[in-house]
Amino acid sequence: MLQNGSSTRETAAAPTKAARGAIAHVIGAGIAGTWQALALAKAGRRVTVFERGDVSMTQATSHFAGGMLAPWCEGESSEPVITRLGARSLDLWREELPDTPFNGSLVVAHPRDRADFERFARLSGGHKRLSGREIAKLEPILEGRFQDALFFKDEGHVEPRRVLPKLRARLEALGIEIRFHNEHEIGDANHLVVDCRGIAARDVAPDLRGVKGEMIIVETDEIALSRPVRLLHPRWPLYIIPREDNIFMIGATSIESEDRGVSVRSALELLSAAYAVHPAFGEARIVEIGAGLRPAFPDNLPRIDIKGQTITVNGLYRHGFLLAPALAELTAAYVQRGEVDNQVMRCL
Ligand SMILES: Cc1cc2nc3c(=O)[nH]c(=O)nc-3n(C[C@H](O)[C@H](O)[C@H](O)COP(=O)(O)OP(=O)(O)OC[C@H]3O[C@@H](n4cnc5c(N)ncnc54)[C@H](O)[C@@H]3O)c2cc1C
Numbered sequence: 001m002l003q004n005g006s007s008t009r010e011t012a013a014a015p016t017k018a019a020r021g022a023i024a025h026v027i028g029a030g031i032a033g034t035w036q037a038l039a040l041a042k043a044g045r046r047v048t049v050f051e052r053g054d055v056s057m058t059q060a061t062s063h064f065a066g067g068m069l070a071p072w073c074e075g076e077s078s079e080p081v082i083t084r085l086g087a088r089s090l091d092l093w094r095e096e097l098p099d100t101p102f103n104g105s106l107v108v109a110h111p112r113d114r115a116d117f118e119r120f121a122r123l124s125g126g127h128k129r130l131s132g133r134e135i136a137k138l139e140p141i142l143e144g145r146f147q148d149a150l151f152f153k154d155e156g157h158v159e160p161r162r163v164l165p166k167l168r169a170r171l172e173a174l175g176i177e178i179r180f181h182n183e184h185e186i187g188d189a190n191h192l193v194v195d196c197r198g199i200a201a202r203d204v205a206p207d208l209r210g211v212k213g214e215m216i217i218v219e220t221d222e223i224a225l226s227r228p229v230r231l232l233h234p235r236w237p238l239y240i241i242p243r244e245d246n247i248f249m250i251g252a253t254s255i256e257s258e259d260r261g262v263s264v265r266s267a268l269e270l271l272s273a274a275y276a277v278h279p280a281f282g283e284a285r286i287v288e289i290g291a292g293l294r295p296a297f298p299d300n301l302p303r304i305d306i307k308g309q310t311i312t313v314n315g316l317y318r319h320g321f322l323l324a325p326a327l328a329e330l331t332a333a334y335v336q337r338g339e340v341d342n343q344v345m346r347c348l
Helices: 029-040 080-096 111-123 133-139 160-173 198-203 266-278 278-283 317-337
Strands: 009-010 023-027 046-050 107-108 129-132 147-153 177-179 192-194 207-219 229-233 238-242 246-251 285-296 303-307 308-316 339-341 345-347
Touching: 023 029, 029 046, 029 160, 029 192, 029 308, 029 317, 046 246, 080 317, 107 111, 111 147, 129 133, 133 147, 160 177, 198 285, 198 308, 207 266, 207 317, 229 266, 238 266, 246 266, 266 278, 285 317, 303 317, 308 317, 317 339, 339 345
Parallel strands: 023 046, 023 192, 046 177, 107 229, 192 308, 303 345
Antiparallel strands: 009 339, 107 147, 129 147, 207 246, 207 285, 229 238, 238 246, 303 308
């Protein structure tokens, strides 16, 4: 792994003739599969997407995500490749959905977590330090609540439950069929198959594990935020993400467990974090409490595995929305031109 995040690219033995053929099947309509289908369709493939669940996508990890597009904030706890691919993804989100909000992210901390705040500032790039007054200019509701903050002005966020249907509309406009209620088997195929089954792909990727992320959705008209606010916390990076219609997502825990329940302790911590950001959250209405399993490899890095006609894109961990566009672009570059990005691709 290169520590500066730069990739080494080489051209592998060109994909087989069949892999360059017209048909491509994408398995899984989460954020990874949706972007893969889009990139392959734009590269001229005849793509069909198979999804075992229904159109609500409640069974997908993507349904529970925060949707933060935060390559520089994530740099604090991730390897440089995440920032590199994440930064590329921001361009691709902008191109595909120009109305994606890029209002930046704010990072704040309680005085007792000062050391963590300074550490975060040291380990992440792309931010500016804001005074209390500057914070209030950006987010009037936070006036007087924090002495300073880190502002990552180039970051964005999407609302997963709205953006997946928007991307699917793009696919349909390109003539791509999405077959719901269609559990697809991964077997030998004589055409390209891109496996984006997330945590369900353990039959081909046994080192995949689920990392539970719990989240709570609340509704209040007493608070207005224009961007995600991260509150540094000794155990988890907690955040509040504004959605449309006075909705806020409070996330997220990160627990080495594949149980999908939400514990009382996690709920207390998430709600306390929101209350600490602003006491008006105490009056908010709880709309939903839920959890998703982030698909992760032991190194918590994404991987594109190429084996004959089958390409597996997985391990998006806590960065699925951040990385899916750039990973899809890499897959398409391999399929079209045989290009291999050595940081994330393995030819098996
Ligand atoms: C609480 C929480 C907050 C998060 N916040 C963020 C964030 O702010 N930013 C960010 O970038 N990431 C975030 N993530 C991470 C992100 O959600 C994941 O990385 C991403 O959703 C993984 O996407 P995926 O497409 O690989 O998997 P999934 O979304 O799980 O999609 C896989 C799909 O494959 C389908 N499938 C499985 N088997 C089959 C089969 N045999 N046939 C057909 N279909 C099949 C499943 O039904 C599913 O719909 C968060 C995650 C959680 C849990």
